[in-house]
Structures are given as structure tokens and as C-alpha cells.
Amino acid sequence: MPQELDETRATAHLPGVDVEIVHRRAEDASAEMITISLRAAPSFEAFGRYLEAANPLIAWARFMELAWQPWLGAFLPPQGGTKR
Numbered sequence: 001m002p003q004e005l006d007e008t009r010a011t012a013h014l015p016g017v018d019v020e021i022v023h024r025r026a027e028d029a030s031a032e033m034i035t036i037s038l039r040a041a042p043s044f045e046a047f048g049r050y051l052e053a054a055n056p057l058i059a060w061a062r063f064m065e066l067a068w069q070p071w072l073g074a075f076l077p078p079q080g081g082t083k084r
Helices: 044-053 056-075
Strands: 007-014 017-025 032-040
Touching: none
Parallel strands: none
Antiparallel strands: 007 017, 017 032
16 A cells, blocks of 8 residues: 655745755655755856856945944944034
């Protein structure tokens, strides 16, 4: 008698990338399997060219600036100094 397949599936649709994660037991029930699938549009090659052209240090610095902006605003004076 074949065993019923117990499977859990999660999907996410991000800008330019679709992600699918599938978790299931192997047919003989001796192991579990997780499969992660990524689909990029237009392609991973185009995304790689974009990363090669971009300066990753500047991108990281901008990301950190945005992440810390709420806390830094409480301690730093506004840009341009104070007006009298």
C-alpha cells in the first residue's frame, strides 16, 4: 500500500525573484527532504551583471544609513546646522 505523501509548500514572490520551499519525507520515511527553488526574471545573469557594475561598499553604506537613520536622527543635529 503506497504511503500518502505529506508535503509542506511555501512560496514568496519578490521583485524579480520567485522563491518556493518544499518540505517532505522521503518515500521510505527514513529521511526528510527540503527543496529550495529560485526563479529570477529577467535572469540571474542580468542580476550578476548589475552587481558587478555596482559598488557593493557604497550599496552597503547606504543600506546601513537607512537602517540607522531613526536612531541617528535623535542624536545628530539636522543637516545644514542650526539657523539663527
